[in-house]
Amino acid sequence: MVKIGIANLPLHYGQAPRWLFKRMVSLSKGIVEVLIYEYGKDEFLKRISDPFWFQALSCVLGYDWHSSGTTTVTCGA
Numbered sequence: 390m391v392k393i394g395i396a397n398l399p400l401h402y403g404q405a406p407r408w409l410f411k412r413m414v415s416l417s418k419g420i421v422e423v424l425i426y427e428y429g430k431d432e433f434l435k436r437i438s439d440p441f442w443f444q445a446l447s448c449v450l451g452y453d454w455h456s457s458g459t460t461t462v463t464c465g466a
Contacts, residue, residue, distance in 0.1 A: 392441065405452065405462045412448040413466035420446070 405413070424433045436442045447459045450466060 395429075405458065409451055410462065410466060413452065413462065416450050417463070417466045420449070 421433065431462065437446075443463065444459065447463045449465060452459055452462055
C-alpha cells in the first residue's frame with residue numbers, strides 16, 4: 390500500500406501537562422510490555438521505528454496528533 394499525503398505540524402511551545410505525562414508513562418509501559426511479551430523485542434523495534442505506527446502510539450497515549458512535541462514526549466514516556 391502506498392502511503393502519501395501531507396500533514397501540517399505546527400510548532401507548539403511549552404510542555405505536556407504533568408498529569409498527562411504521568412498517564413502516558415503508565416499506559417506506554419503496559420503497551421510495550423505486552424508487545425514484547427507477545428511478539429518479541431525485534432518486532433517492537435520494527436514497529437516503533439515505523440513513523441505511522443509511532444504517530445498512532447502517540448495518539449493512543451493521549452497526545453495531540455499534530456503537536457510538535459509528539460516525538461520527544463512519547464520517547465520520554
